[in-house]
Amino acid sequence: MDVHPLKTLLQLQLASDSSAVAHLPFTLASLTAASLVPSPHSPKWTARINSLLHAKTSDARWAGLCLAHKTAFLSQAIMIECAQSWIGVALPLLAKKEPSPVHSAAVRLLRVIFSAATEMNEFQRQVATPNVLKFTTALMPLAESHPDVDLKVLILSTLTRLIPLYPTLHRASQNALSSLCFTFLNGNPFKPPNHKLTTAASQLYAVLHLTGGKVGAANLWRKSVDDALAFAWSSFSSLRTTFLVDGRLPLAIAGSNEPLTSIPLNLDRLRCCIAVLNDLFVATVHRPIQVPLGALVKLALALVTCKKDEKTDQHFDATTRTMESAVTPHIWSLGCRLVSSLAASFGPQLTPHLPRLVSCLTIQLEQESISATRLPFLEALRTSLSHGHALYSTMIANRLAKAVLPIASVLIDRRTDARPAEIETGKSKKGKKRARDFEGDEVFRTGHEVVCPTTDDSQALFCAFVVLRLLLRTASLSAALQSIVCRVALSALLALPEMLPSALSPDPQFHSLLLDEVQEICVEFASASVEGLSKSLGLVVGSCSTQGKMSREIELLLHPRLPPLMRSMPGVEALSLFRAEESQEESDLLRSLGLVSADPPTMESQPAMEAEPVASVVPHATLAPPPMSQQPSTPQLPPLAEKPAPIAAAPRTALPPRPPAAQLQQQRAQQPKIAPPAPPATEVAMQVEDDEKNEEMPSIDLDSDSDAE
Structure with a gap:
């Protein structure tokens, strides 16, 4: 037969006052609501608590107050039975000169007694109502005169509850x-x-x-x-x-x-x-x-x-x-x-x-003098945009996006700035090439740069992405800024998995938090159209695996048209992911925001570099050049230059005139017999179609097997 927990505690831990004080943490941890169910040991338990409350030493009184508080918290029946006697002991202690632990334990006990049984009218009339005002009157001078700050905080919070x-x-x-x-x-x-x-x-x-x-x-x-x-x-x-x-x-x-x-x-x-x-x-x-x-x-x-x-x-x-x-x-x-x-x-x-x-916060955020104190402004903007209605002013939304984008582009700047150094070291002298780092040496380096060295920098970067996500939900942001914001989010989504958490922030958990936020931005933008969402299965599945919230993502995949989209957000196909696809407004915005280091190369600066491979590919696509191929094809190409070129397309510049047929045959004989490189899709298709039209008709054998049939 199992021994009752109260019997064990009374015989061992609470055998004497000194033992009760020494074993108080174990006693409090052993008490449960099941052990305080009415039993033959309950009167002995309450009698032992009362004896500790009336002890001569302050440490024994403190142990009795702690045991009474735990008992009142776990058993309402025992608290109602013993409340009057416990109040008579604990309330006078507040007016006496006692140690801070005794005062704190007495305040906690009385707070539980006066706030635990508010639904019992008879208990409130007989016990609580006559003593609450006495309790408040005793707490006020104690809060003003006592030097312990924790006790003052406890007293003020107790009054706030009562x-x-x-x-x-x-x-x-x-x-x-x-x-x-x-x-x-x-x-x-x-x-x-x-x-x-x-x-x-x-x-x-x-x-x-x-x-x-x-x-x-x-x-x-x-x-x-x-x-x-x-x-x-x-x-x-x-x-x-x-x-x-x-x-x-x-x-x-x-x-x-x-x-x-x-x-x-x-x-x-x-x-x-x-x-x-x-x-x-x-x-x-x-x-x-x-x-x-x-x-x-x-x-x-x-x-x-x-x-x-x-x-x-x-x-x-x-x-x-x-x-x-x-x-x-x-x-x-x-x-x-x-x-x-x-x-x-x-x-x-x-x-x-x-x-x-929002305008005043944006103007302050644009100032260079507040770069060290920009976190409060970003937090205020995040709260204002998340709890208020959407901004209806295009000018305010665009200005806010321009002010927040440089803060969020820290990750992208870090990746692009590291590449020139690698290229420069690769082109150094032969003597410098010998001084190579050992594999895995970066693990022992302690002087690496951190993107967000302080907690404020980490919070500022996180708030910047939250503000951008809230701005994308509005219909006031211009198309060029929408494209730039989405490009920054996509670049951050590609950069974060390749970055160590220690290289991002001293807090190891910040990396996952920021990645979840960036993924949420990308998923929201992908869900702007059914066609874009159908191409973002990997992104949606990735957000499910990291965030653990699958109900919304599964709903997007099963019912991509619900709920109806109330914002005028462009689809994924409207993003300009390459320099050739950028509009003039978007290019100017990128340069003004400092997101590009130099102007993109123009089409006129590459004809000498790009025209030679195109000319060398053309002979392999034609068997016999037509006599009119001497004329340059310049008049047909300028209208195509107005459209954005795909990734694999050759630059739309004026091609040099086709050489004579004898020169083409000589070049073809001198070339090694290897597979030629894949020609650009647009130019090769145009040349092949032209050659097929000008190719001679093959001779037909009239004595073939088909005639016999």
Whole structure:
């Protein structure tokens, strides 16, 4: 017969207080919901926990609190039975001077008790309601005075969880809770910002409007948004005292004359305001509310479009000017966070403001001075395009594509730049050819270049491809830019499998993530037409094997016409994959974007190089040259030069005149008897057809077997 788990723990691990503390991790890991089912050992278990809670040493009390928390979490029946006695022990510990682990364990135990049995009205009336407000009152001074940051974060998150459950009980404590939040959201110029503490305080501030009830919660939410907006404008104006804000200089605020303290303080305040607005956007409100989108977009545009080097005629302090200019990238990042939050929370409602936001982000992305801080702009663009409606402006979409393409073409530049070095080393002197690397020596090289040396570079490259994919879904992108974007995606799809993950990024998982994104772009473009999708079976199967999402790809293969395509995306056959197929607009765009190193060779520069092989192939295709073959065939070729030439086609240039018949026979006799190279398809077909027309009729043998029949 198996021994009950509680009996084993009581006899061995919990035999004494010191043993309970030493074996606490094993005891907590051994507890399960099945072991806490009511049994003859359950009263002994609860009695042992109570004895630990009333122990004289703090470590034994900490062990008792941890065991009580685990028991309450796994067994609601035991928690309801022992809740009143456990509250009587844990709640007074918050007002005593105890170690941080004891306070943390007491807070966790009380949070589980007050939030686990909300569906039981009698338990709420007798146990929870009389003690919740006492618990909140004990937590507020502990959060303000205790030096442990983790304990403060735990207290703030506990209050954030309890206020939505008991909003009416906390109505009288709203002002005290607001003051507690402002303690951590008012900024600190002497310490680096603690993101965990700021996030916990902003989340608590975002639920305080629920204390107004279902009717007053909407008004309190709007008041909180207006207060955060006013505080953000005040902090932003204090950071731009030497720059123009709305065409004028901001007024100096009293007590902010020292830039060494005022600038870090206001930057921290602005960061806290953006965090509060982000949490208010996702807060729960029981009634319809009116969001001040105009004021929010105005603040976001002011943060995003502020300039780093703005010329003014007035004289300013050089130190203040330098420090305010140095924090401008941080202001850009906060503005991009606000734009992303607005787009994620109010995507469809943000449609009237979307063209202006995308235009400002694109203009900033085009600046060379933000090359090191372009990740926030790309993330804001990705969120805006993914949550909002499609752009209807062709100019904005084309400009955005031109700004993002150079970022995404890093992979292509790496492959094309490596080829000239290989060719140059191959053409070096004989002495240099002897200095060859050993096979496999690249494994031991540690100084190789990485495409994305930092995490920000990796995220920027990934966001660039996501933005290009979202732009391809719109109907506003021009045909030339659509072709260029698809060519860049196809080039990246060919380059990534041949590239080591360590050569792409220090993160080994980034290679697979980027490859999945590029494959998704190519699959979406291939699915623009049934004919293109029928030629992309390998690409679709490859995306299934890497991403593991086969439902969409199988649906594309089985029902390629569903759902109907609502975008005007050209088919795969419309791509210009070669220089000869490019239009003039596409060639100009490639040169302006820096995606080509030099101008493509013109047709007039190759006649001397290409005409000789064509002339040497013609004698093998004709038996007897006609007498009119002396004339050049130039008048028939210029109309064909306007069409894009295929890969195997010879250049459409004027051919030299055909030599006489005697010279052709002499050249044919001097040539070695080997198989001639395959002639270009277009020219050879034209010459063979001409020779067949001019060939002499063979003589017919009248005495053949056919006549006898």
